[in-house]
Amino acid sequence: MSDIERHTISVLVANEAGVLARVIGLFSGRGYNIESLTVAEVDPSNALSKITVVTTGTPMIIEQIKAQLERLVPVRKVVDLTTEGPAVERELALIKVKSRGEKRVESLRIADIFRARAIDSTNGSFVFEISGTTEKLNAFIRLMEPLGLVDVSRTGVVAIARGPGGL
Amino acid sequence: MPRRRMNGSQIVIKALVDQGVDTIFGYPGGAVLPLYDAIFEQNQIKHILVRQEGGAVHMAEGYARSSGKVGVVLVTSGPGATNAVTGLADALMDSIPVVCLTGQVPTHLIGNDAFQEADTTGITRPCTKHNYLVKSQEDLPRVMHEAFYVAQHGRPGPVVVDLPKDILMGEGAYRGPEEFEHKSYRPKTRADKADIERAVELIAGAKRPLFYCGGGVINAGPKASKLLTRLIRLTGYPATLTLMGLGAFPASDPQFLGMLGMHGNYEANLAMHECDVMINIGARFDDRVTGRLADFSPGSTKIHVDIDPSSINKNVQVDLPIVGDAAIVLDQLLKAWKAKDPTPDRKALKAWWAKIEQWRKRDCLRYRQSGKIIKPQYAIQRLYEKTKDRDVYITTEVGQHQMWAAQFYKFEGPNRWLTSGGLGTMGYGLPAAIGAQVAHPKSLVIDIAGEASFLMNIQELSTAAQYRLPVKAFIINNQWMGMVRQWQELMHGGRYSESYTAALPDFVKVAESFHWTGLRATEQSQVDDVIDEMIATEGPVIADIAVDQAENCFPMIPSGAAHNEMLLGPDDEAVTPISEEGMVLV
Numbered sequence: 001m002s003d004i005e006r007h008t009i010s011v012l013v014a015n016e017a018g019v020l021a022r023v024i025g026l027f028s029g030r031g032y033n034i035e036s037l038t039v040a041e042v043d044p045s046n047a048l049s050k051i052t053v054v055t056t057g058t059p060m061i062i063e064q065i066k067a068q069l070e071r072l073v074p075v076r077k078v079v080d081l082t083t084e085g086p087a088v089e090r091e092l093a094l095i096k097v098k099s100r101g102e103k104r105v106e107s108l109r110i111a112d113i114f115r116a117r118a119i120d121s122t123n124g125s126f127v128f129e130i131s132g133t134t135e136k137l138n139a140f141i142r143l144m145e146p147l148g149l150v151d152v153s154r155t156g157v158v159a160i161a162r163g164p165g166g167l
Numbered sequence: 168m169p170r171r172r173m174n175g176s177q178i179v180i181k182a183l184v185d186q187g188v189d190t191i192f193g194y195p196g197g198a199v200l201p202l203y204d205a206i207f208e209q210n211q212i213k214h215i216l217v218r219q220e221g222g223a224v225h226m227a228e229g230y231a232r233s234s235g236k237v238g239v240v241l242v243t244s245g246p247g248a249t250n251a252v253t254g255l256a257d258a259l260m261d262s263i264p265v266v267c268l269t270g271q272v273p274t275h276l277i278g279n280d281a282f283q284e285a286d287t288t289g290i291t292r293p294c295t296k297h298n299y300l301v302k303s304q305e306d307l308p309r310v311m312h313e314a315f316y317v318a319q320h321g322r323p324g325p326v327v328v329d330l331p332k333d334i335l336m337g338e339g340a341y342r343g344p345e346e347f348e349h350k351s352y353r354p355k356t357r358a359d360k361a362d363i364e365r366a367v368e369l370i371a372g373a374k375r376p377l378f379y380c381g382g383g384v385i386n387a388g389p390k391a392s393k394l395l396t397r398l399i400r401l402t403g404y405p406a407t408l409t410l411m412g413l414g415a416f417p418a419s420d421p422q423f424l425g426m427l428g429m430h431g432n433y434e435a436n437l438a439m440h441e442c443d444v445m446i447n448i449g450a451r452f453d454d455r456v457t458g459r460l461a462d463f464s465p466g467s468t469k470i471h472v473d474i475d476p477s478s479i480n481k482n483v484q485v486d487l488p489i490v491g492d493a494a495i496v497l498d499q500l501l502k503a504w505k506a507k508d509p510t511p512d513r514k515a516l517k518a519w520w521a522k523i524e525q526w527r528k529r530d531c532l533r534y535r536q537s538g539k540i541i542k543p544q545y546a547i548q549r550l551y552e553k554t555k556d557r558d559v560y561i562t563t564e565v566g567q568h569q570m571w572a573a574q575f576y577k578f579e580g581p582n583r584w585l586t587s588g589g590l591g592t593m594g595y596g597l598p599a600a601i602g603a604q605v606a607h608p609k610s611l612v613i614d615i616a617g618e619a620s621f622l623m624n625i626q627e628l629s630t631a632a633q634y635r636l637p638v639k640a641f642i643i644n645n646q647w648m649g650m651v652r653q654w655q656e657l658m659h660g661g662r663y664s665e666s667y668t669a670a671l672p673d674f675v676k677v678a679e680s681f682h683w684t685g686l687r688a689t690e691q692s693q694v695d696d697v698i699d700e701m702i703a704t705e706g707p708v709i710a711d712i713a714v715d716q717a718e719n720c721f722p723m724i725p726s727g728a729a730h731n732e733m734l735l736g737p738d739d740e741a742v743t744p745i746s747e748e749g750m751v752l753v
Contacts, residue, residue, distance in 0.1 A: 014350070014351070017288075017300060017302070018288060018289075018292065018298075018300070021289070021292060022292060025292055025293055029293050060480060060484070063480055064477065064480070064481055067476045067477035067479070067481075068477045070476065070477075071475065071476070071477050072297075073296070073297040073317055073352050074297075074351075076351050
């Protein structure tokens with residue numbers, strides 16, 4: 001019972017009013033976890049949006065989550081990217097660092113190693129843009145902490161199955 | 168051909184007519200006045216004016232559950248919609264198809280805290296199967312037809328359509344149901360062949376089988392109950408039903424072990440505990456059925472047929488899940504069974520039935536009569552005996568009387584038993600009886616009630632009087648919230664905190680003031696006469712039956728206990744203390 005798993009679930013939904021509230025309400029109402037959730041329209045001609053949700057739970061709970069999602073009327077398709085073949089996951093973060101002197105140089109150097117780009121700079125600060133796996137972003141943020149980390153914005157995970165097949 | 172232009176209200180009414188609606192239960196108010204204008208101008212749909220919106224939804228449920236049709240509700244914005252919420256939650260839990268039309272402030276005022284504004288779609292989202300806020304005139308016909316489609320297909324449930332006043336007044340074109348097909352909602356109804364064959368194999372190979380069937384069979388239509396009965400009789404296996412499933416298999420059949428669960432029969436619960444193959448059709452492993460999950464039917468191979476994939480493996484892991492409509496899957500099972508013509512293990516079955524007969528001999532529903540006092544069980548038994556040969560529908564409120572009714576009233580067919588199972592809504596029975604009576608004007612409709620529940624929607628007495636609906640309310644009056652009192656006695660050291668209703672009304676006088684007939688029985692010898700008179704009286708009747716105040720409902724599986732730890736009667740009480748874990752459970 002205690003083996004908690006982390007799953008990334010892709011949900012294709014009709015882009016209608018209240019659909020995000022329905023999905024979020026399902027998670028909060030039934031006590032499921034949301035680690036991250038992203039949503040955007042992906043097919044404007046058919047008014048379809050895709051929600052990528054990262055959740056944790058026992059295998060039984062994960063199955064429940066999928067079944068409950070599928071039961072929502074505006075949900076078209078639910079795919080568990082963690083179990084159904086390989087998938088790529090990416091997250092984007094904007095990270096603000098405020099520092100001068102050696103710390104400022106060090107932050108630039110680390111950003112270079114992580115292939116983060118400075119997209120805003122003042123004499124005393126940078127905003128870095130970085131994308132990658134959640135773990136990579138976590139590592140970068142950890143390294144920025146002693147170098148004057150001020151603010152973090154993250155998108156949450158988006159994911160897609162590898163190979164030629166579509167959702 | 169140019170489409171006829173109509174206003175939104177006329178479109179709503181036309182859509183209802185095209186969906187086959189003949190009755191709506193409603194209450195007017197500012198936001199729905201245009202709709203009431205459209206109702207005034209037509210005579211295809213009958214409007215039943217309720218006394219509170221909560222009553223309207225339960226009436227629609229009673230109408231739907233007893234007729235198999237969709238129940239329709241019409242209420243105004245704000246408080247009209249919020250009053251309907253309990254009924255919607257009830258219909259969701261018990262899978263009753265209901266379409267609830269709610270008025271809304273005009274679109275340009277939404278979000279402005281306008282008079283009688285509430286975020287109806289927000290409030291009802293978790294207690295409906297689906298809901299809609301109609302924001303443009305052209306969506307109106309589609310949404311109306313979709314609402315009926317969604318309410319009835321797959322696992323049925325309530326659907327709310329929120330209608331802003333400007334949409335009801337604006338002009339648009341009507342389009343009929345044949346012009347729409349839902350884009351994506353297509354529940355799976357038919358089982359895979361391989362699963363059916365595997366199921367037949369498992370069923371045929373069982374040594375200690377048990378059919379465990381629920382409300383899903385009732386929801387799949389009367390045909391499903393016929394098919395289920397045929398399959399059970401063909402196999403010769405024992406069967407138990409959930410509270411929601413009563414009537415899906417004839418109670419008089421010797422293969423029926425009675426209801427199972429917290430207040431279920433001893434033989435049904437022990438059979439569930441010891442069976443080796445469980446055939447679950449349309450039941451959802453509710454906690455009232457399973458008791459302590461870890462010890463629920465521990466040795467069985469489990470087959471679970473359900474139309475809702477999220478019901479499968481939710482509480483109990485099963486070995487063979489089958490997603491499908493009960494009627495269709497039962498038909499598949501029957502055909503596969505006949506094609507294979509298996510020979511069950513007669514010897515093992517004989518031993519299994521012998522064991523069951525031993526359990527049956529405990530006569531778990533036995534109660535002790537003393538003096539002139541009316542035992543609640545006796546009152547319901549007599550009601551059953553005197554009404555069983557009639558065309559009768561029974562509703563209940565929630566509590567002890569509900570469990571006694573489930574134990575002592577025997578149903579031979581589906582759709583005759585209307586009770587609030589999942590949500591356990593006190594105040595359900597009277598309006599549900601009114602709804603059932605509207606659907607079946609010539610039938611005998613009886614609300615077996617408790618006096619506390621009855622007070623919760625007592626205003627609907629007035630509705631029944633207005634439409635001359637001859638509903639009978641049979642109140643098992645013990646002056647207590649009986650089930651609360653019973654739990655306090657068994658689990659809270661007899662500290663009867665707030666479970667006694669002081670200053671109860673005189674129900675005979677209540678009846679008279681609402682244009683009903685009032686009758687009363689206070690001694691056992693009067694019960695038969697009161698029942699006879701209640702049935703013989705043409706209009707609506709309250710029969711106030713003053714019963715033993717101390718009677719508890721047995722058998723009982725204490726919360727957090729397993730099926731083989733049930734209490735059979737008052738003498739059992741001291742034997743098993745309730746566990747700490749069990750105390751936390753509801």
